[in-house]
Amino acid sequence: MTSKTQHLHPIALIFFFYSAFKNAIFPIIITIVGIANTKKNTVWLIMVFAVAVIILLMTFLKYITFTYQITASEIIIKSGLFEKKINHIPYDRIQNITTNQWFFLKPFNLTELEIETAGHSNKAEVQLQAVPNTLKQEIDQLRKSPTSVNIDATPNESTNSYAITWNELLKFSFTSSAFLSGLLVVLAIYGKLQHVINEQIYRTAANEFSHLGLLIAIVLVVIVLLLFYLASVLVLISQYYHFQVTETANNFEMTRGLFQAKKTSLSRKRIQAVIIKQTLLRNWLQIATIQLVIISNSSQGDTEKNIVIMPVIKVSKIDKFMQKFFSDIPIIKIDPHPLFWTFYYNLRNATIFFLVTAALTIWLLHNFIWLWAILIVVELIFWYIPAILTSQRAQAKIEKDFLIVQNNHFMTKSLTYVPKNKIQFIEKKTSIWLKKRHLAGVTIYLRSGNTQHKIKVNYIAIDEINHVLDWYKE
Amino acid sequence: MNQIEKLPREIKFIWRLNAYLDFTFLLLVTVGIFIWQLLAPIGMKQPLTWSFIVLLIISIITLLIELALVNYHWNFWTYLIDERHVELHHGFFFRKQTIIPIARVQNVTLKQGPFLRLKNLQKVEIVTAAGSSKIDGLLSSQADVLKELIMKLAQEAQNDL
Numbered sequence: 001m002t003s004k005t006q007h008l009h010p011i012a013l014i015f016f017f018y019s020a021f022k023n024a025i026f027p028i029i030i031t032i033v034g035i036a037n038t039k040k041n042t043v044w045l046i047m048v049f050a051v052a053v054i055i056l057l058m059t060f061l062k063y064i065t066f067t068y069q070i071t072a073s074e075i076i077i078k079s080g081l082f083e084k085k086i087n088h089i090p091y092d093r094i095q096n097i098t099t100n101q102w103f104f105l106k107p108f109n110l111t112e113l114e115i116e117t118a119g120h121s122n123k124a125e126v127q128l129q130a131v132p133n134t135l136k137q138e139i140d141q142l143r144k145s146p147t148s149v150n151i152d153a154t155p156n157e158s159t160n161s162y163a164i165t166w167n168e169l170l171k172f173s174f175t176s177s178a179f180l181s182g183l184l185v186v187l188a189i190y191g192k193l194q195h196v197i198n199e200q201i202y203r204t205a206a207n208e209f210s211h212l213g214l215l216i217a218i219v220l221v222v223i224v225l226l227l228f229y230l231a232s233v234l235v236l237i238s239q240y241y242h243f244q245v246t247e248t249a250n251n252f253e254m255t256r257g258l259f260q261a262k263k264t265s266l267s268r269k270r271i272q273a274v275i276i277k278q279t280l281l282r283n284w285l286q287i288a289t290i291q292l293v294i295i296s297n298s299s300q301g302d303t304e305k306n307i308v309i310m311p312v313i314k315v316s317k318i319d320k321f322m323q324k325f326f327s328d329i330p331i332i333k334i335d336p337h338p339l340f341w342t343f344y345y346n347l348r349n350a351t352i353f354f355l356v357t358a359a360l361t362i363w364l365l366h367n368f369i370w371l372w373a374i375l376i377v378v379e380l381i382f383w384y385i386p387a388i389l390t391s392q393r394a395q396a397k398i399e400k401d402f403l404i405v406q407n408n409h410f411m412t413k414s415l416t417y418v419p420k421n422k423i424q425f426i427e428k429k430t431s432i433w434l435k436k437r438h439l440a441g442v443t444i445y446l447r448s449g450n451t452q453h454k455i456k457v458n459y460i461a462i463d464e465i466n467h468v469l470d471w472y473k474e
Numbered sequence: 475m476n477q478i479e480k481l482p483r484e485i486k487f488i489w490r491l492n493a494y495l496d497f498t499f500l501l502l503v504t505v506g507i508f509i510w511q512l513l514a515p516i517g518m519k520q521p522l523t524w525s526f527i528v529l530l531i532i533s534i535i536t537l538l539i540e541l542a543l544v545n546y547h548w549n550f551w552t553y554l555i556d557e558r559h560v561e562l563h564h565g566f567f568f569r570k571q572t573i574i575p576i577a578r579v580q581n582v583t584l585k586q587g588p589f590l591r592l593k594n595l596q597k598v599e600i601v602t603a604a605g606s607s608k609i610d611g612l613l614s615s616q617a618d619v620l621k622e623l624i625m626k627l628a629q630e631a632q633n634d635l
Contacts, residue, residue: 424602424603425602428572430569431567431569432566435569445602445605447603472573472575
């Protein structure tokens with residue numbers, strides 16, 4: 001089944017245009033700053049024209065030079081105008097294939113394929129922006145054919161699936177803190193823009209603003225925050241719309257998205273651990289997120305990102321979900337019995353951090369009594385609540401071949417299930433003072449992405465930890 | 475093998491040597507500042523003199539601490555290698571214990587700088603898929619035994635990717 005060399009569907013020009021535009025954005029900004037003071041319209045016109053021509057030219061050249069070919073044993077991708085690049089991808093090197101179907105690709109029966117291989121590059125190795133829907137199945141078929149190595153002896157043919165409900169999706173989107181990071185990005189851009197924007201304009205705007213008075217300024221800030229929050233909620237809903245996970249023959253497939261139907265598949269063999277996470281807000285609403293720590297050789301940007309297998313699930317349904325998809329994982333009740341000294345050490349550390357930050361705050365803001373009083377209350381909450389939660393939640397337990405660790409980061413509770421043979425190594429930490437109080441800490445090292453994933457619990461009973469070490473050494 | 479062992483006694487020599495090397499480096503910087511102080515205009519003399527004194531005190535204190543800790547490190551840095559695990563223990567006041575199953579070891583790196591070669595030692599780095607652990611120095615013969623053992627076990631262990 002060897003096909004000839006093919007171009008992408010012309011609609012891929014949209015993607016190429018977008019990426020060319022993105023690459024050009026920085027030079028464009030610099031040029032704008034450079035000619036900002038000229039008032040001649042002709043200069044502007046020429047600039048706009050030149051930029052448009054360059055971007056369009058890049059787009060077309062990239063499109064024309066990009067071809068792909070599906071052969072019996074590999075995929076061959078050719079690209080580049082001056083520097084010709086030919087990329088060979090044998091099927092048995094492919095780790096997984098993600099399909100993204102944007103809404104504008106749907107009517108043409110097209111989809112975007114991202115092929116991830118075992119190479120050590122940071123980006124998905126190959127992106128095919130607009131190819132027929134059927135190509136994925138074609139490649140899957142070729143991967144499974146006897147020419148490539150297949151180790152799976154007894155594929156489990158039954159199909160498991162689970163989808164999130166509309167109610168859960170809403171709870172998930174409204175309790176996400178994603179808008180905060182979005183806000184930070186915008187603030188950072190604003191900070192940069194300050195230099196770019198004409199001083200004059202900026203000053204008049206600031207003047208105008210100061211006339212409005214403090215109250216209106218606060219209202220404005222609140223409105224902006226609300227807008228951000230709503231925008232992030234809408235984005236999340238569209239991203240996780242119709243989230244569904246299905247399992248066939250030891251392969252998980254996650255489908256999601258409204259405007260961009262995203263399909264990710266993942267082999268069970270690559271799973272290193274299962275994590276159930278709950279932020280404080282979601283803890284109150286009795287919902288949780290289930291993530292997987294997996295081996296992968298590529299993922300955009302952050303290599304240590306866990307795969308979300310279930311973005312939101314009611315706590316009462318978790319046991320059933322686990323039984324359905326991870327029947328080998330034992331279901332046990334986690335009920336930590338925090339010791340007095342666990343609280344003592346966590347609160348002692350919180351006190352140190354609190355005193356340092358409080359002293360700094362008072363020293364810097366001693367003229368504004370109200371401000372520092374409020375800040376001190378915030379710091380109190382910021383340091384002590386996590387310390388209390390950490391003490392209450394820490395536990396390490398053994399059940400058959402699984403290590404089950406519950407810990408706390410800031411206000412997020414995570415419960416991790418790790419099979420023994422996926423633990424790379426273990427580190428136990430204690431000191432003579434901790435030993436006297438029968439306490440110790442333990443760090444579990446797992447493989448994740450192409451780096452490491454650490455699971456850490458501190459100040460728990462030394463017997464619990466010795467038990468873990470003995471079990472691990474067996 | 476099969477019992478808790480300390481690093482070879484020769485490693486103390488290496489650590490001391492390293493301490494003196496650190497001291498020499500700091501001393502060179504200090505002397506540089508002293509010379510600058512001699513050549514500097516009047517206005518800059520005072521701050522330079524002060525930084526010279528502070529740096530000198532810091533380098534002497536660092537040297538003393540490093541030398542004093544050599545015996546502590548040597549006494550409380552032990553390792554154990556058996557058929558299935560490598561275990562490292564470090565520290566007395568703050569104690570760290572690392573357990574690495576040999577089946578999880580990806581590769582062992584042996585390193586030897588000029589000082590280590592002088593004493594016929596090897597620095598051993600045990601690399602797993604989730605980071606590596608170090609033994610500062612082993613006798614070359616021991617390091618080779620460890621390497622052999624790990625290679626043998628690695629061949630038996632299945633490739634689990």
